[in-house]
Amino acid sequence: MKQLTTVESMYSCVRCGACREACPTLSITGREADGPRGRVLMARNLIEGVIPVNDEIKEQLDRCLLCSACVDACPVDVAVPDIVMMAKEKISEVSPQKGVTGTVGKWIFRKLLPFPRRLQKLGHLLWIYQKSGLQNVVRKLGVMKLFPESLQQMERAMPEILPPSRRSPHPPLTPSERKDQNGPSHSAPRAALFQGCIMDMMFRSTNENTIRFLAKSGFDVVTPGQQVCCGALHTHNGEKQTAVQLAKKNIEVFEQANVDYIVSNAGGCGAMLREYEELFRDDPEWLPRARKFCQKVKDVSEVAVQKGTVPQAAGQGERITYQPSCHLQYVMGVKDAPKKLLRSVADAQYVELPEAGYCCGSAGIYNLLQEQMANDILDKKMGNVAKTRANVIVTANPGCLLQMKMGIERAGMKGSVEAVHIVDYMVEAMERNNQSQTAENQEKLQMQSV
Amino acid sequence: MDGRIIVRLEQLFGKERVLTNQTDLMTYSYDASFATQLEPKEPEIVVIPQSTEEISACVKLANEYKVPLYPRGAGTAQTGGPVPVMGGIVMDLSRMNRILEIDHKNMQVVIEPGVVQANLNNALKEYGLFFPPDPGSAKMCTIGGMVANNSSGLRAVKYGNTRFYVLGLEVVLPTGDVIITGGSKSKALKSVSGYDLAHLMVGSEGTLGIITKLRLKVLPLPPGRGIVLCSFSKLEQAGEAVNALFRSGILPSALEIMDQQCTKAANLMRPQLALPENEALLVIEADGSKEEVASQVKRITEVIRQFTDYVKFSDEPEECQQLWQARQIVGAATGRLKPGGFRVYGGEDICVPLSRLPETLRKIHEIARSYNIVCAIYGHIGDGNLHTSPVINRRDKEEIENAKKMIEDIHRLAIEMEGTTTAEHGVGIVRAQYMEIEHGTALEVMKAIKRTLDPNNILNPGKMALPV
Numbered sequence: 001m002k003q004l005t006t007v008e009s010m011y012s013c014v015r016c017g018a019c020r021e022a023c024p025t026l027s028i029t030g031r032e033a034d035g036p037r038g039r040v041l042m043a044r045n046l047i048e049g050v051i052p053v054n055d056e057i058k059e060q061l062d063r064c065l066l067c068s069a070c071v072d073a074c075p076v077d078v079a080v081p082d083i084v085m086m087a088k089e090k091i092s093e094v095s096p097q098k099g100v101t102g103t104v105g106k107w108i109f110r111k112l113l114p115f116p117r118r119l120q121k122l123g124h125l126l127w128i129y130q131k132s133g134l135q136n137v138v139r140k141l142g143v144m145k146l147f148p149e150s151l152q153q154m155e156r157a158m159p160e161i162l163p164p165s166r167r168s169p170h171p172p173l174t175p176s177e178r179k180d181q182n183g184p185s186h187s188a189p190r191a192a193l194f195q196g197c198i199m200d201m202m203f204r205s206t207n208e209n210t211i212r213f214l215a216k217s218g219f220d221v222v223t224p225g226q227q228v229c230c231g232a233l234h235t236h237n238g239e240k241q242t243a244v245q246l247a248k249k250n251i252e253v254f255e256q257a258n259v260d261y262i263v264s265n266a267g268g269c270g271a272m273l274r275e276y277e278e279l280f281r282d283d284p285e286w287l288p289r290a291r292k293f294c295q296k297v298k299d300v301s302e303v304a305v306q307k308g309t310v311p312q313a314a315g316q317g318e319r320i321t322y323q324p325s326c327h328l329q330y331v332m333g334v335k336d337a338p339k340k341l342l343r344s345v346a347d348a349q350y351v352e353l354p355e356a357g358y359c360c361g362s363a364g365i366y367n368l369l370q371e372q373m374a375n376d377i378l379d380k381k382m383g384n385v386a387k388t389r390a391n392v393i394v395t396a397n398p399g400c401l402l403q404m405k406m407g408i409e410r411a412g413m414k415g416s417v418e419a420v421h422i423v424d425y426m427v428e429a430m431e432r433n434n435q436s437q438t439a440e441n442q443e444k445l446q447m448q449s450v
Numbered sequence: 451m452d453g454r455i456i457v458r459l460e461q462l463f464g465k466e467r468v469l470t471n472q473t474d475l476m477t478y479s480y481d482a483s484f485a486t487q488l489e490p491k492e493p494e495i496v497v498i499p500q501s502t503e504e505i506s507a508c509v510k511l512a513n514e515y516k517v518p519l520y521p522r523g524a525g526t527a528q529t530g531g532p533v534p535v536m537g538g539i540v541m542d543l544s545r546m547n548r549i550l551e552i553d554h555k556n557m558q559v560v561i562e563p564g565v566v567q568a569n570l571n572n573a574l575k576e577y578g579l580f581f582p583p584d585p586g587s588a589k590m591c592t593i594g595g596m597v598a599n600n601s602s603g604l605r606a607v608k609y610g611n612t613r614f615y616v617l618g619l620e621v622v623l624p625t626g627d628v629i630i631t632g633g634s635k636s637k638a639l640k641s642v643s644g645y646d647l648a649h650l651m652v653g654s655e656g657t658l659g660i661i662t663k664l665r666l667k668v669l670p671l672p673p674g675r676g677i678v679l680c681s682f683s684k685l686e687q688a689g690e691a692v693n694a695l696f697r698s699g700i701l702p703s704a705l706e707i708m709d710q711q712c713t714k715a716a717n718l719m720r721p722q723l724a725l726p727e728n729e730a731l732l733v734i735e736a737d738g739s740k741e742e743v744a745s746q747v748k749r750i751t752e753v754i755r756q757f758t759d760y761v762k763f764s765d766e767p768e769e770c771q772q773l774w775q776a777r778q779i780v781g782a783a784t785g786r787l788k789p790g791g792f793r794v795y796g797g798e799d800i801c802v803p804l805s806r807l808p809e810t811l812r813k814i815h816e817i818a819r820s821y822n823i824v825c826a827i828y829g830h831i832g833d834g835n836l837h838t839s840p841v842i843n844r845r846d847k848e849e850i851e852n853a854k855k856m857i858e859d860i861h862r863l864a865i866e867m868e869g870t871t872t873a874e875h876g877v878g879i880v881r882a883q884y885m886e887i888e889h890g891t892a893l894e895v896m897k898a899i900k901r902t903l904d905p906n907n908i909l910n911p912g913k914m915a916l917p918v
Contacts, residue, residue: 008790011844015482017526017590020544021566030498030545031474032525038477045476060473073589075782076793 001277001291006082010047013040013078019070024358025063028376033060036070036080043087053094061087063373065366066236067359068330085236092238109239113197113229114246120167123201127161151368157405162204170195170223174211178218178309189307191219192259194250194297196269196398197229203398209427210265210300216430217308224257230264232272232327236364240279247276248286251293261307262293265300265423267325267397268364270332273297299328300423301337301396310341313429314436315348320425321390322350323381323404325397326359338396338422345429351388355380362403375410378403382411393419451494451537455515459497459539462507469496478540481527484796484857485880488850493520493534498542502620502628502662505541509660509908510626512539518911521656523564523595526587528795529878531599531655535912541660543594549573550663556637557668558617563594563661580671582609585874586781594661599876600653604704604735604777607832609669611874613652617641620663621651624904632665639667650899655876656910658903672737675703676747676765677773679733680754681726685709685808688730691757692804692831695734698753700746704735705832706777709811711787712826712839716776719783723776726760732831733777740765777828784826784839791824792844794853796880797860801835802869810867814838817859821852835873877914885915 004012019036020026026035033042042060045051066081074080112118129135138155176188191214195207214221227250231243250273254262264270274297280286304310320342329335342350361367361377385393385407393408395401404419459468469475479490494517499505512519518538525532534540547564554577561570567588570581585591585603595601597619602611617639618632631648633641651659682688688707695702708716713725725731732754736746743765754761764770785791802810811827818825818840829836838860842849861871861884870888871881885893893915900907900916911918 004790012785012790012792014793014795015480015487015525017482017524017587020524020590021568030542031469031496032477032542033469033471033474035477037525041477041480042473051472051476056471056473060471075779076785 001281002079003077004079005281006079006086009077009079010040010044010083010086012076013037014076015041016075018075019073019078019080022069022073022357024065024067024069024361024377025373027358028373028380034063036074036078039064039084040078040080043083046087047090053091057087058091061091063370065326065359065361065363065377067326067363069326069357069359072330085238089238089240105237106239109234109237110242113233114242116197116200116228119197119201120164123161123167124164126158126202127163130158130161131163153406153409154367154402156409157402159202159402161202167201167204169225170207170211172222172225174215174221174223176218176220177215188218188220189261190259191221191261191263191303192254192257193221193223194230194262194264194269194273195223195227196264196266199266199269199398203401203421206265206398206421206424209421209423210263213300213304213423213427213430214263214308216427217304217310219261219303219308222257222259224253226253228253230269230272232268233364235272235279244279247279247290251276251286251289254293254296255289259296261298261303262296263298263300263303265396265421266399267299267328267332267334268399270297270299271327274332297332299332299334299337299396301341302332302334305337305340310344310426311430312346312433313344313426314346314433315429316432317347318392319349319351319388319390320345320392320394321353321385321388322356322394322396322422323353323360323385323400324356325395325400326363328396329357338394341422341426342394345426346433348429351390353390354384354387356384360400360403360407362397362399364399367403367406378407378410382407382413385417386411386413391417392425393417394422394425395419396422451517452515455511455517456495458511459495459508462504462511463497463499467498467500469498470494478522478525478542479533481525481530481532482795483528483530483533483878483880484794484853485530486533487844491533491535491537493540494537495539496542497539498545500545502622505622505660505662506626506628508539508541509622509624512908513625513906516906517908519908520910521594521598521660523592523598524566524590526591527595527599527876527878528798529599529655529872529876529880531876531878531910531913532595533879535879536918543660544592546662547592552577552579553637554579557639558637558665559668560663560665561593562663563597564592565594567591567593567596574668575671578671579668581615581666581668583612583615593664593666597652597661597664598654598656600874601876602874604706604830606835606874607705607830608701608703608737613649615667616648616652616664617667618665619648619651619661621659622662623659624906624909628662629659637665653876655878655913657900657913657916658909660909672703672739674740674743674765675735675737675770676743676763677733677735677770678747678750678754678761678763679731679773679776680758680762681713681728681760682730682732682758683728685729685811687757688732688831689804689808691732691754694753694756695750698749700749700753702734702746702750702832703737704733705830706733706828707731707831708733708776708780708828709815709826711824712780712784712828713776715783715785715787715826716780718786719779720775725776728760731776733774735774780826780828781837781839784841787824787826787841788843790843791841794840794842794857796840796853797838797857799835799837799872799875800860800864800869801833801873802864802867804831804834806867806869807831807834807836810836810863810869813863814860817856817863821856823849823852823856825856830873833873834869879913882913882915
């Protein structure tokens with residue numbers, strides 16, 4: 001749990017400015033109010049009642065990506081995103097969000113995300129949209145032109161949804177494939193897949209690959225069917241009560257699963273899961289259970305590098321770069337593990353992305369709400385991608401992945417650069433290595449028989 | 451203020467770069483000083499320029515409408531220097547952050563004022579060069595601000611302060627005219643032609659001109675470094691050890707002291723450091739080639755061993771990083787000395803003669819005790835510069851009042867010890883009241899210079915005890 005409460009941390013900011021160079025929005029506009037120091041002061045003045053709740057302060061605080069890069073840079077751990085959220089909660093108490101965004105938002109947070117079955121139904125609809133030809137019609141007619149630019153780009157970047165028949169529940173247990181090396185399978189560490197809500201609907205195959213990746217790396221993988229959404233989007237949008245309910249459900253489900261690790265493949269979800277303790281700071285009954293849960297939460301790269309044995313993987317001569325997920329690098333503190341994996345791939349060249357520390361601008365639904373700023377951030381990011389001359393951008397979070405795909409569209413790099421999730425990239429590269437080894441072995445056998 | 455100036459500024463900068471929102475103004479009401487935490491002061495307008503031409507035109511407008519103008523870098527000052535105490539316009543220069551030229555053949559660079567120190571050094575690394583002045587805020591402070599305050603840092607004991615590296619400056623004068631000091635077309639590394647105007651600007655804290663371009667000298671980057679960490683049961687021993695080092699012909703690249711409270715704080719933040727909590731801890735750095743470093747480290751430890759048995763040293767990069775950690779985290783760690791502690795930046799930059807350092811440290815602790823304030827002291831013992839760090843509860847009114855009195859006492863003590871109230875941070879508003887005691891009639895000359903260059907008192911008024 002964090003050492004300081006949000007209020008304490010708000011009062012410990014000495015305004016030294018160590019956060020300035022870390023902040024993506026400040027790097028775009030240079031306005032102090034677009035930087036962490038400014039935000040802490042504005043939030044504090046709002047909370048103390050020095051300034052009134054109005055549109056101006058709301059707009060200023062809404063521009064924060066909540067990426068946590070500033071917390072990482074802060075010598076005294078001022079929890080800027082928490083402070084901004086506290087102020088936003090006060091704003092929504094005083095003037096609840098009106099209009100369509102407010103109503104639709106509430107419906108999504110309260111009635112859609114918490115219910116896996118409803119999400120699967122939405123998945124069916126999206127699949128029908130893509131497969132029935134409707135998507136083609138929409139694209140040909142240019143219907144999307146009626147929508148904001150970011151939605152248009154997002155529509156184009158949307159991954160292909162798997163048909164309902166291929167989205168049945170994951171197998172409850174997938175045993176480790178490394179029994180031979182690691183002795184009998186019961187000695188393999190047990191890892192539970194946290195499948196996520198949108199992740200499992202839109203990036204189903206990445207979840208399947210995560211199971212494969214973990215099993216290949218020596219884990220028995222279980223996937224508890226009763227798990228629910230992590231609650232990250234709820235916490236970031238002032239729906240804390242729903243988040244608490246979701247957290248309780250997940251804690252119960254994963255206690256029953258009896259595992260060593262709870263593995264996430266989405267930085268955003270993993271960070272939320274690791275912060276469950278914060279949700280129960282004042283709840284002595286749930287706090288110890290939450291703490292135990294949090295200690296088991298690992299990112300897929302992290303757990304594979306630290307606790308597994310990752311099989312050899314092979315590329316095909318490509319240049320790869322890595323765009324970290326902010327929640328993964330700053331909240332979960334996982335910085336090197338994904339790079340370690342990528343560097344280990346044979347026949348591929350890993351190139352460091354300049355200014356990789358900056359958020360890509362995806363940040364949950366920030367790219368929909370703050371279109372201009374998100375696009376400025378993304379364009380800057382793509383400029384840095386171009387400098388690496390990489391053909392593959394590897395990401396570690398679905399939001400970042402979609403954003404990178406949009407970035408490739410915007411920068412006109414389609415065809416020369418692709419964006420992939422690290423697990424998908426690794427599994428493909430492992431299988432490629434496997435095939436070429438099998439081929440080699442066969443060749444050897446043939447040679448011997450000759 | 452005349453509303454028409456806003457229209458004129460918007461014509462000059464475009465609406466995007468002229469800020470008048472209440473919330474925007476609020477965020478320019480402070481720097482890193484304790485004084486502006488307690489009493490922030492908002493500007494009426496903020497402008498974000500991108501070129502010398504814009505700055506010159508803006509200064510001319512300020513003269514036309516008689517509105518004060520305050521240049522600001524990253525706002526990391528601990529003096530209130532960039533804060534608009536008389537109202538008016540704040541000019542945020544942090545966006546002018548381009549490195550214009552790395553002229554490695556001539557050992558110099560040309561940059562804009564908003565370049566952050568660490569970013570310049572990152573860019574210089576591939577040329578095997580570096581810009582030596584390294585304040586604790588190197589990761590965020592702008593070099594324009596460093597020049598305006600003549601800052602320095604850990605390595606000043608060997609490499610000196612910012613002043614030594616300024617070859618020439620492009621400056622927008624308080625009237626809006628633009629000059630280039632140090633020879634308008636010169637690329638020379640030395641010049642004594644004419645009055646040294648560049649060094650009149652260095653340390654002028656934005657009262658005599660706005661620096662818009664800088665030509666700076668750079669040095670070869672030493673390939674290696676070594677660290678010696680040693681602990682002393684008595685402060686006086688640490689003082690004697692430093693003196694002995696210098697007299698044996700050793701000039702370390704950093705020579706840092708941490709007192710007992712500092713080591714305690716560092717241990718609280720990183721228990722694995724396990725530092726001995728004696729009266730004084732010295733962290734000494736040597737730099738140069740691998741062989742030079744090894745031999746220096748050996749000589750340093752030999753000298754130090756005459757005064758204490760607790761000596762650790764290394765010239766391996768990773769181990770050095772370990773030994774250096776204590777010094778690196780101390781600024782932030784002091785807050786841990788008290789639950790919910792807030793580290794006060796005040797009385798934080800005194801400098802005293804080396805011979806009076808142990809005595810000064812003891813007296814500062816006496817002052818802190820008299821106000822019942824937790825206080826840690828660290829600093830650059832190699833040049834007598836002490837960073838006092840009182841830790842208080844930010845919401846305790848009585849403690850805030852006591853801290854203010856304590857800061858005053860520390861500044862008076864520095865003068866009594868034949869030292870100065872500020873070695874590298876500057877005067878701003880927080881040390882203006884000592885200008886007369888420190889400078890006597892020389893202050894009158896400063897005032898005369900200010901009046902001559904800035905007849906309308908436009909640039910950064912209300913600072914350094916200059917006329918308002």
